Amino acid sequence: MTAAISRMRKRRKLKSEINVVPYIDVMLVLLIIFMVTAPLLTLSVDVDLPRSNARSVESKKDPIIVSVNADGAYTLTLESGKPERLDGVTLAAKLKAFVSQNPDAPVFVAAPGHSDYQKVMDTMVMLQQAGVKKVGLMSQPGGNAR
Helix, strand or coil: CHHHHHHHHHHCCCCCCCCCHHHHHHHHHHHHHHHHHCHHHCCCCCCCCCCCCCCCCCCCCCCEEEEECCCCCEEEECCCCCCEEECHHHHHHHHHHHHHHCCCCEEEEECCCCCCHHHHHHHHHHHHHCCCCEEEECCCCCCCCC
16 A cells, blocks of 8 residues: 555656747747738838949939027028928929929928938828929938038
8 A cells, every 4th residue: 555655746846847839839929920010010111222333313403401499490492582481281292293394303301410300201201292302301411421
């Protein structure tokens, strides 16, 4: 009888190991879910990027420049004209009228390097809604300021 009790104690010995296989399965399923959904959550703005290798833009006409100031105000410079400070609604109306007459006119967005990225994105969305087909970002020649 004592032999049977000792066999039962040997069978009931507790394992001090943790079975991590179910946790790995859950993590792999979550990884697959995130990998599938991540590309679907990407928001973008269509931008007509230049196909050249860092050469300056050569155009017969002066470009249209929309400047986004640090305080969020806009400055519009139309083809070698005087820069004028505008709010968002007036800027969109002027650009829509100008682009309806000149559909292939390129528009460049200029912003200080320390400006809020959201302001630049909002400006590009506004340009897209105004019907601008070619949008470019202006930068200063030289290396990174980091």
